Amino acid sequence: MRIFKFGGASVKDADGVKNLVKVLTEVGHKNTLLVVSAMGKTTNAMEKIIDCYFNDKVGLKEAFQEVIEYHNGILLDLFKNDKHEVFSKTKTLFEEVKGFLAWNKSPKYSFVYDQVVGYGELVSTTILSAYLNEVGIKNSWLDVRDFIKTDNNYRDAVVNWEKTQEKVTSGIDVDKLYITQGFLGSDDNNFTTTLGREGSDYTAAIFAYCLNANSVTIWKDVPGVLNADPRYFEEAQLLNKISYREAIELAFYGASVIHPKTLQPLQRKEIPLLVKSFINPKGKGTTVGKGTTLEPKVPCYIMKKDQVLMRLSSLDFSFIVENSISELFKMLHDHKMKVDLIQNSAISFSVCVDNKFGQLQELLNLLKSRFNVVCHEGVSLYTIRHFDSDAISSLQNGHEILLEQRANETVQLVVK
Template identity: 35%
Template sequence: MFRVVKFGGSSLATSDRVKNVAQITKSIAAEGYPTVLVVSAIGGITDQLIDCARTAEHNSAMAFEKLDKIKSRHYEVYPDEMNEQDTKKLILTYFEELSDILKAVSLIRVCSSRTLDYIVTYGERLNAQLLTRLLKRTGSLVEYIDGREIIVTDKKHDGARVLVDATYARIKARLAENLIYVVTGFIASSEDSVTTTLGRGGSDYTAALIGAALDVEKIEIWTDVDGFMSADPRIVDSAFVLPQVSYEEAMELSYFGAKVIHPETLRPAVQKGIPVWIKNSFSPEKAGTKISSTSNGSDHPVKGIASFHNISMINVQGSGMVGVPGVSGRLFGALAREGINVIMITQASSEHSICFVIQSKDANAAKRALQAEFEPELVSRKIDDIGIRDNLAIIAAVGENMAGHPGISGKLFEAIGENSINVVAIAQGSSERNVSLVVDELDAVMAVNVIHSAFYLSHRISNVFILGTGNIGATLLEQMKSGLDDLLNKNGLLIRVCGIANVDTMIIDDQGIDINNWESILSASDQKTDMDVLLQKIKAFKLQNSILVDVTASEFVASKYVDFLRAGIHIVTPNKKANTMSQTYYNELKSLTRDHRLHYLYETTVGAGLPLISTIQDLVQSGDDVLEIEGIFSGTLGFIFSALTAEKPFSTIVRQAYESGYTEPDPRDDLSGMDVARKILILAREIGLEMELGHVTVNSPLPLELSEGSLTDFWRKLPSVDADFERQRAKAEAEGKVIRFMASLKDGTCSVGITRVSREHVLSRADGTDNIIRITTKRYYDNPMTVQGPGAGREVTAGGIFANIINLSFHLP
């Protein structure tokens, strides 16, 4: 039983690689099999020979310079063989022949397709001759075979059609002994001995033809990759080798850009049912990919994602096309006469338009051909002007198990939509093995990544950009340090921090930042923080599932949310400013998230880590009416007023809260009551009320003289208000009450201030930094709902933000 192996140009590009190929071949032959070794030209040589031929048409001197470089390359790759006189003489004869042909081309100033076919065959012939001599020199029984002896074709050049019966007969007659046969791939000849070639990928085709003729058990294609990948690893970091694919899957993936094997290669193997193995010549120990009649039945429905770039779409439309027989035939006939290959077709059911996708290099020729074909219809306006849309890419999701599997298309387009990627055109074959879509070239990388992730071909991935490294931001990063590995290992969720910014500098890296060393990396950065630059960088990265995490209290940053949402970037934030800016701005935020299927999570703006906003949203969405909300919304003020006693004055407690990290850097931001006013306004808007911050009645506990001046002045003057707060506390105590700083929402109005509440009231039970919020609704009228828990502190707020990031990531594709 023969073994058929083929090595491509990249596997034969250097002296070391050639020796590696020789070693692999000898190892196979050592198993006792007669071995057919099909080889391509040295990597890059075919293109150089074509360039030589085209150059000779107008500049013979330059053509000969390029030929000298080709000769030198063969000396570099086979130094030992070129020191042998017989080998050197043979190779020099080849180059003399090439030189004579180029001289002829330069004289007549044209290189015909027949001549070009002949010129490019020297690549395979030179390489096969030299490799044969290397194997002989190292002790192998080996014989060189020129592919023209055994592969028979018609007379077409650059892609001749193989005459299979005649080819198989010649192969069987020529290959009979227990040797290593080194065969030139790619090249063939017609029945009357005119040199032809099999087109790009022709060496793979040669190997498949030989394997089929000899009825081998398997055909091995050795290349520079580990096998078929689930996606292009240059695009998708988590792409992996597919251990097994069907013939149909391999052909679909190859057609749409997976440059592992030429689709034509598989035809002889399919006809004979011979498995084709893709192996890596640089890592021969790896299993590779098996291509056979069956796919792995336990696979995910989508086996792989392929992409095809440099694509243009041509649209032909007009009322004169509706119901007119033969329009499609004329259209595709005109393209066929120009030799233009149509990659994908989509037609409106109304017959009003036909769109088709071709390589961009053919777009102008296609338009001219159609303008000529439909000139009468264009003149009479029965067909509108023929339009070209450039800079597109095709993304194809391929899988044998997609057939009959409901929801594949829905899941695919949901993933695309969640990342704000616009789909230009769609096509699906009747076999259901392939769903193809056309997107802008700029969106192609992101599209491949989100589809790859959506079908569980990789971990779920979110890319996070964190603004703010103060108390809460730094704590969030610490929590992420300890939690991200577990999320990946236990839940398959990969959260990458790709950006960190403070008020002065920022760092951005689309591959992710080492958050174990974020402080030193950020301090070493010389990139100034700029929201517009950050936005442009995120857009340019084209990362899937990008999330902006705003841990600042900046109104300027909040004003930029609409720009990030318009760019398809989700937002998580504890920053209350955005939801308490103008009603118009708030409505725009809500509209963008609703209309573009984006996520804007702000649970921690009210109640830190408490599930307050989500609870109110659930009540409203389920049809309940919220009648009243009252509560202690500030963990800082809750701590201060619950700790107030005759022995512990107000100023002492404020200092304690400040030193414990419960207050803002300037405690007046808490004591002004505006923070609480923002929180009750957020809840008012959440239940559907339209109002501005100025509509909230705020009774600040601080007198005006303490609200102004420096922070040092504030601390110096603060004890002056102790007596007043003690009077309020004592009066409340005498009435059997306590004082609390509360906010209330009732009858469409909001108010904030110090209130005396009875000791039986639920709000009197506030302790420490707890928030207590009582919600009265139509459903919860007799026994209102109460939400209670820590409402301040770095850990709980950061934990709430982290939980929002995690929950959002699990909802993204």
């Protein structure tokens, strides 16, 4: 069986849904399970509904109406007959959300979030399944919550692999075409859970693992995985092949390749992951699998903007050793700083962090009571995997290098 994952950009409007049909027609759809995300920016819109529920009851109705009208517009573009059953099915799903928000008594944001946000996926797959049946591509719609079982750690649920394997093995016929939702699961009480960052890609990997699939294909609006973000680097190249390990390394340094948790179940069973373009489905794309580290073997550039570089030195020229370093990391952890690079000498310690939660000033006040602190805000962190001298020179031109760190395969530069 093959697993196909289509993200929100691929089904953002009626033309996107029609193009998905074109992709399936070109590459075939037998023995295939489709994992589909919410349409366009629906997840953001559902998050707005949740925010209004907690903080702006007056704006709740309007936020909800925007989501309904967006999907109704797509339905009217796809189905000539507005009495088609998909209209009432979609309406029922939205009524379920309203019902939940009316009777819910839980004050817990994460619980409410998981019960509401996933309706974006439930609606998108309901529309897509109905349209495929309408154009003659017979399929079965699955509620993913009946298959992927998790704990109740809402917004970042952990998969119960044993129960999930049992449900998938007994409930899926590998000879059929199925459509299901990404990102979602359910706990032992059958409350909806979500799988956290890159949840839809992870869903595809979970099904692939449980079904011993031939492959997973993630369909994107780019030709595959590139060696650099074309928004920031000219002449980005397509990577034909990447090993699992290399993909995990690139993700670790911040490349939006594939999240490591998606790769882990695939790696265990050596199931190849393909990244292909839904605009050009016959294009080669990128294969992530066992074997070749990188093909072609070219430098890979990763950039993180708006970072903070802090240089700390001891007030009395004493050594910065294990005790003080562990204390520093506790402070960074307590202030929710994501550490991207560290470098230390006998009496100094440099760290490049992402001030994602806006707690920098509070941290600096604490650090300045213990250390001499020099802080550079708004810097960029460049990482080059498989670097050569030309690659480094291209970044050094016109930039002030504040810190450089090299290993065998990787160089990192913090620049102003």
